[in-house]
Amino acid sequence: MLLRHTPKEITERKGVTINPAKTCQPVGAMYAALGVHGCLPHSHGSQGCCSYHRSVLTRHYKDPIMAGTSSFTEGSSVFGGQANLLAALTNMFTIYNPDLVAVHTTCLSETIGDDIPQIVHKATEDGKIPEGKHVIHCNTPSYVGSHVTGFSNMCTGIVKGLAKHTGNAIDQVNILPGWVEPSDMREIKRIAKEMEAKIVMYPDTSDVVDAPQTGEFKMYPAGGTTVEAIASSGDSIKTLACGSWASEDAAKQLDSSFKVPYEVLDIPVGLSATDRFIEALANAAKVPVPDSFIAERGRLVDVIADMTQYLHGKKVAIFGDPDQLIPMVEFLLDLDMIPTHVISGTPGKKFTAKIKELCAEKAPNVQVQNGAQSDMFLLHQWIKNEPVDLLLGNTYGKYIARDEEIPFVRYGFPILDRIGHSYFSTVGYTGGIRLLEMMLGAIMDRQERECSDIKMELVM
Numbered sequence: 001m002l003l004r005h006t007p008k009e010i011t012e013r014k015g016v017t018i019n020p021a022k023t024c025q026p027v028g029a030m031y032a033a034l035g036v037h038g039c040l041p042h043s044h045g046s047q048g049c050c051s052y053h054r055s056v057l058t059r060h061y062k063d064p065i066m067a068g069t070s071s072f073t074e075g076s077s078v079f080g081g082q083a084n085l086l087a088a089l090t091n092m093f094t095i096y097n098p099d100l101v102a103v104h105t106t107c108l109s110e111t112i113g114d115d116i117p118q119i120v121h122k123a124t125e126d127g128k129i130p131e132g133k134h135v136i137h138c139n140t141p142s143y144v145g146s147h148v149t150g151f152s153n154m155c156t157g158i159v160k161g162l163a164k165h166t167g168n169a170i171d172q173v174n175i176l177p178g179w180v181e182p183s184d185m186r187e188i189k190r191i192a193k194e195m196e197a198k199i200v201m202y203p204d205t206s207d208v209v210d211a212p213q214t215g216e217f218k219m220y221p222a223g224g225t226t227v228e229a230i231a232s233s234g235d236s237i238k239t240l241a242c243g244s245w246a247s248e249d250a251a252k253q254l255d256s257s258f259k260v261p262y263e264v265l266d267i268p269v270g271l272s273a274t275d276r277f278i279e280a281l282a283n284a285a286k287v288p289v290p291d292s293f294i295a296e297r298g299r300l301v302d303v304i305a306d307m308t309q310y311l312h313g314k315k316v317a318i319f320g321d322p323d324q325l326i327p328m329v330e331f332l333l334d335l336d337m338i339p340t341h342v343i344s345g346t347p348g349k350k351f352t353a354k355i356k357e358l359c360a361e362k363a364p365n366v367q368v369q370n371g372a373q374s375d376m377f378l379l380h381q382w383i384k385n386e387p388v389d390l391l392l393g394n395t396y397g398k399y400i401a402r403d404e405e406i407p408f409v410r411y412g413f414p415i416l417d418r419i420g421h422s423y424f425s426t427v428g429y430t431g432g433i434r435l436l437e438m439m440l441g442a443i444m445d446r447q448e449r450e451c452s453d454i455k456m457e458l459v460m
């Protein structure tokens with residue numbers, strides 16, 4: 001009943017977004033920066049912006065997210081924030097001693113037109129950046145793109161600020177994992193280790209935003225890719241960029257600056273995308289695929305075969321970020337489910353075409369839309385007009401799920417009201433089993449809740 005005002009009739013809207021299916025650029029930039037060891041993200045804008053970026057990440061990860069802010073006042077809003085950023089850099093290096101500070105902008109500092117490279121240059125000239133420390137930066141105007149754009153921009157900022165080329169090629173592969181959970185980053189490292197593939201992966205937020213409770217506070221937890229490891233990525237033999245929206249620009253930067261060739265892949269979600277990822281890593285690192293992966297894959301295929309009767313023909317509505325949605329839609333099709341409504345608030349022309357291409361054979365009637373007006377309101381209207389059996393998406397979907405009584409699986413960012421995403425991966429073959437477990441649990445729970453007594457089964 002929370003969204004009872006949502007009408008079934010769809011009218012054309014141009015100037016208004018209702019319940020956007022995205023959040024602001026700096027949130028992504030902050031998350032990417034946390035994947036560098038010893039990094040203190042810094043929000044160049046007002047305190048309110050920084051509080052929002054930190055709070056949404058803290059709520060998703062249930063861990064404190066540390067970051068600095070330039071604390072703009074009325075004065076800096078008129079005259080620019082150079083003095084604030086210079087003072088902030090001095091304070092941060094003096095009091096909190098990070099290895100590096102990653103500065104991203106906000107709507108306000110972008111509108112003023114603050115020139116961050118010039119301010120960082122002045123900080124260097126003035127001796128405000130101690131020897132051996134670094135300041136990297138990126139622009140994140142939140143009135144374009146989404147949190148995914150901000151993540152991508154900071155990944156490119158990391159390459160620009162930290163990667164180096166010595167001329168001595170190293171037999172290692174760069175992996176840009178895209179915006180995935182720390183559990184997923186840990187799983188990608190496990191896959192590479194099992195293949196004996198030498199990699200450098202960044203950003204890597206495992207052991208940063210899911211750090212263990214030891215009773216001792218650490219401003220900079222043990223995880224994150226070190227500055228030295230990132231520096232070496234300019235000498236790697238290849239880059240595998242997972243997710244075009246989050247990782248392609250950084251891969252291009254490595255190519256254009258250091259001639260490291262790249263390949264853009266889907267994030268390894270589900271059966272087919274994981275197959276492609278493992279094949280690409282084996283080829284790039286010139287290593288064989290171990291037999292253990294044949295067993296892992298076999299287990300996923302076995303679960304699919306065992307449970308297909310509960311999945312076949314089920315209609316699914318899904319919303320979130322393009323890099324997650326593309327392989328997830330492919331996985332749903334592999335499961336003989338029917339992607340019916342697909343929404344992303346993140347812009348990018350190729351998204352709609354890619355989803356339609358994937359669905360052409362098995363789900364030709366799929367409704368798909370992305371960009372600012374592709375919001376939760378529109379998704380709700382679509383569902384009212386064509387109901388579905390399952391809804392997949394972040395926590396904001398729970399209002400639609402409740403109103404329309406649809407089984408709901410939390411998938412994507414942000415998840416503010418459940419745990420698990422930080423600790424149980426949804427990438428790779430084992431991640432595929434986890435996704436199946438969540439989807440089947442939701443579908444079967446509903447069946448048991450709503451079926452007549454006579455149809456209640458002990459063994460499903």
Ligand code: SF4
Binds near residue numbers: 024048050105
């Ligand atoms: S003002 Fe812009 S940068 Fe700040 S929280 Fe709002 S959308 Fe994000």
